[in-house]
Amino acid sequence: MKKNDSGANGASGHDTARRNFFRKLGRAAMAVGVTAPSMAAPAWAGATFLEAFGDFFQQHYKKMSREEIEQVLERIERKARERHGVDINCENTPPKKNAVFGYALNISKCQGYRDCVHACVEENNLGRDSQVEYIRVLEMDQGSTNLEESDHYYDPETVPTDGKYYMPVQCMQCDNPPCVKACPVEATWMEPDGIVVVDYDWCIGCRYCMSACPYSARHFNWTEPEIPAEKINPDTHYLGNRPRPKGVVEKCHFCIQRTRKDKQPACMEACPTGARIFGNLLDPDSEIRYILANKNVFRLKEELGTEPKFWYFTD
Amino acid sequence: MIRFIFAGMREAARGSVRYRTWILGLLLVIGYGLIRYIGQVRNGLVVTGMSDQVSWGFYIANFAFLVGIAAAAVLLVIPAYAFHRKDVKEVVLLGEAMAVAAVTMAMMFVMADLGRPDRIWHMIPVIGRFNFPTSLLAWDVVVLSGYLALNLCIPFYILYQRWHGREPNLKLYFPFVVLAMFWAISIHTVTAFLFSANSGRAFWHTSLLAPRFIASAFASGPALIIISLQILRKVTGYPIKQSVIDMLAIIMMISMQITVFFIIAELFTDFYNEGTHAASIHYLFFGLQGLHGLRNWIWASVVMNVIAMIILTINPLRKNGRMLNVAAVLAILGIWIEKGMGLVIPGYIPTPLGEVFEYSPSSTELAVTLGIWAFGLLVFTLLAKIAIAIDTGRVKASGDGVPKTA
Numbered sequence: 001m002k003k004n005d006s007g008a009n010g011a012s013g014h015d016t017a018r019r020n021f022f023r024k025l026g027r028a029a030m031a032v033g034v035t036a037p038s039m040a041a042p043a044w045a046g047a048t049f050l051e052a053f054g055d056f057f058q059q060h061y062k063k064m065s066r067e068e069i070e071q072v073l074e075r076i077e078r079k080a081r082e083r084h085g086v087d088i089n090c091e092n093t094p095p096k097k098n099a100v101f102g103y104a105l106n107i108s109k110c111q112g113y114r115d116c117v118h119a120c121v122e123e124n125n126l127g128r129d130s131q132v133e134y135i136r137v138l139e140m141d142q143g144s145t146n147l148e149e150s151d152h153y154y155d156p157e158t159v160p161t162d163g164k165y166y167m168p169v170q171c172m173q174c175d176n177p178p179c180v181k182a183c184p185v186e187a188t189w190m191e192p193d194g195i196v197v198v199d200y201d202w203c204i205g206c207r208y209c210m211s212a213c214p215y216s217a218r219h220f221n222w223t224e225p226e227i228p229a230e231k232i233n234p235d236t237h238y239l240g241n242r243p244r245p246k247g248v249v250e251k252c253h254f255c256i257q258r259t260r261k262d263k264q265p266a267c268m269e270a271c272p273t274g275a276r277i278f279g280n281l282l283d284p285d286s287e288i289r290y291i292l293a294n295k296n297v298f299r300l301k302e303e304l305g306t307e308p309k310f311w312y313f314t315d
Numbered sequence: 316m317i318r319f320i321f322a323g324m325r326e327a328a329r330g331s332v333r334y335r336t337w338i339l340g341l342l343l344v345i346g347y348g349l350i351r352y353i354g355q356v357r358n359g360l361v362v363t364g365m366s367d368q369v370s371w372g373f374y375i376a377n378f379a380f381l382v383g384i385a386a387a388a389v390l391l392v393i394p395a396y397a398f399h400r401k402d403v404k405e406v407v408l409l410g411e412a413m414a415v416a417a418v419t420m421a422m423m424f425v426m427a428d429l430g431r432p433d434r435i436w437h438m439i440p441v442i443g444r445f446n447f448p449t450s451l452l453a454w455d456v457v458v459l460s461g462y463l464a465l466n467l468c469i470p471f472y473i474l475y476q477r478w479h480g481r482e483p484n485l486k487l488y489f490p491f492v493v494l495a496m497f498w499a500i501s502i503h504t505v506t507a508f509l510f511s512a513n514s515g516r517a518f519w520h521t522s523l524l525a526p527r528f529i530a531s532a533f534a535s536g537p538a539l540i541i542i543s544l545q546i547l548r549k550v551t552g553y554p555i556k557q558s559v560i561d562m563l564a565i566i567m568m569i570s571m572q573i574t575v576f577f578i579i580a581e582l583f584t585d586f587y588n589e590g591t592h593a594a595s596i597h598y599l600f601f602g603l604q605g606l607h608g609l610r611n612w613i614w615a616s617v618v619m620n621v622i623a624m625i626i627l628t629i630n631p632l633r634k635n636g637r638m639l640n641v642a643a644v645l646a647i648l649g650i651w652i653e654k655g656m657g658l659v660i661p662g663y664i665p666t667p668l669g670e671v672f673e674y675s676p677s678s679t680e681l682a683v684t685l686g687i688w689a690f691g692l693l694v695f696t697l698l699a700k701i702a703i704a705i706d707t708g709r710v711k712a713s714g715d716g717v718p719k720t721a
Contacts, residue, residue, distance in 0.1 A: 184453040184456065186444040203434075204431045204437055214515025214516075215668065219367050222366070246430070247429075247430030248431060249430075
């Protein structure tokens with residue numbers, strides 16, 4: 001497993017040399033916006049001119065210093081309050097040392113309940129009206145792995161159906177991610193813990209990454225995602241499940257807000273069959289390492305060279 | 316220099332009633348497109364027909380076609396500057412004007428497709444983060460901007476000299492002309508690579524894509540130039556020699572033959588032993604799971620391309636002015652379908668996970684597209700008018716300002 005050390009630590013603030021006019025301008029605007037929230041005039045649809053100014057000139061995640069990120073996190077929380085009337089907590093938990101996350105999914109156990117899908121929607125503040133889902137469970141014919149024969153919208157009274165098996169597909173967190181290469185503005189990258197993330201405040205919405213992804217794992221906010229206030233999950237991460245604007249791409253991020261705090265991803269926690277195993281690939285004692293060493297595993301479209309960190313296995 | 320620019324602007328602003336009506340009509344279409352675009356920015360791309368399944372649509376289809384048109388201007392540049400053909404040199408500025416208009420439209424189509432046009436500055440190196448040379452889209456931005464600059468600067472210099480009544484210094488601008496020749500090929504190659512780079516999309520992931528792009532561009536480009544030159548000849552009385560049109564017709568003939576051959580090669584490879592990699596082309600030509608939104612379009616395109624090829628190939632037909640125009644119009648439409656929607660949309664159908672979900676452009680997309688085309692026509696009209704006026708010596712540094720109507 002290649003370890004990416006290019007480093008997402010925007011908080012490191014080592015790049016003072018690249019400071020520039022626009023950045024300072026944006027920072028000044030943000031600072032004023034923070035110190036003078038009372039200036040917020042309702043005439044600006046809940047956002048002050050300075051707030052909008054700070055939004056516009058916000059720098060790339062990796063270019064921001066620690067205090068700049070703090071200011072942005074505060075602004076995200078403030079905007080969530082204005083937009084949804086909900087107090088959220090937006091964090092920037094850094095990657096853990098010596099951790100690269102991977103996933104293994106037992107397709108002999110999966111029964112196609114889609115509990116993972118629903119848990120993911122709730123955990124990750126996915127737009128309810130837009131019906132974006134990071135996980136898609138494919139109903140496959142026994143005896144075939146042909147995706148084109150799969151049913152994406154199976155809806156019988158009860159599952160599993162005879163003669164079918166189920167294959168959940170989500171972002172494979174490729175170690176050689178074609179989507180990252182595609183992005184013209186480096187708005188998406190692989191974190192040191194192996195998670196491919198998106199800076200929703202940097203993405204220009206060209207959707208080239210969606211064309212590049214061989215797993216249909218990326219989703220676009222065709223409109224402003226709507227979530228009922230009582231449904232909002234207030235525990236968020238900058239690179240994870242914080243509220244997203246319209247016009248940007250998003251995707252599964254292995255529940256970065258949970259997994260960086262040693263919690264299981266929501267899909268694993270929700271699965272009633274125990275088909276889902278998430279863990280640290282660098283830990284030789286982890287369950288996922290046991291599976292990789294002892295089970296017959298395969299990866300989806302491995303021949304494309306994307307090196308997924310998501311394995312399927314059977315009992 | 317400033318006087319020169321003002322002279323050009325003055326020339327663009329004056330003209331006959333017919334000219335003004337044409338400009339006004341274009342402005343109205345542009346205005347309507349702009350209004351619909353503002354609606355798109357306000358509501359998000361949800362107002363288009365695009366989806367997570369088919370994430371690029373009509374905008375990118377037009378973009379791909381127009382990059383080809385822009386590249387084809389080189390077919391006038393090479394004979395004019397490298398082979399010093401006098402007859403071609405007389406119209407090369409018009410070819411470059413068309414390149415400018417086409418690149419401008421191509422860039423506008425990409426802009427129209429962006430979810431966050433307000434963040435376009437993120438692409439600017441140093442203040443933003445430009446993923447060059449890794450991202451093919453970054454490459455496309457570089458080559459298109461460069462091509463636009465070249466096609467603005469070379470004619471600007473030449474016209475500026477003519478305006479002063481001086482002969483342009485070939486030694487000075489020839490290096491840029493050579494650069495522009497290679498650059499023209501590069502813009503369409505990079506645009507093809509933009510698609511063929513995606514190994515997850517079997518329909519695009521073929522090394523034939525770039526050669527196909529170039530071949531079809533060299534058929535549709537000359538076709539559009541042939542039509543435009545005749546219109547200009549009729550409207551402005553600018554002398555355009557028949558030998559230029561004959562030369563373009565020959566280029567078009569060869570390119571169309573190669574284009575049809577490439578399509579056959581593609582069809583054979585995909586269908587002889589049909590596997591899952593052929594699913595997209597199956598959708599395109601026959602439909603999948605009962606859905607066949609592009610089927611009639613692509614067959615119409617094939618028929619148009621083949622008829623155009625036959626007309627061009629048979630000597631007496633090609634030399635017949637009316638038949639040549641028929642062939643040119645068929646080639647433009649046929650390749651617009653084939654390289655536009657016929658190329659972009661099947662790349663997404665079925666999705667990498669095997670879902671068949673169709674796409675058709677919404678009224679917003681059609682209106683914005685119309686607006687952008689009108690803008691391109693406006694750019695071409697204005698540039699051609701200024702170029703012709705200066706080239707014929709009607710507008711020059713000394714004695715300028717005597718208004719004459721075109």
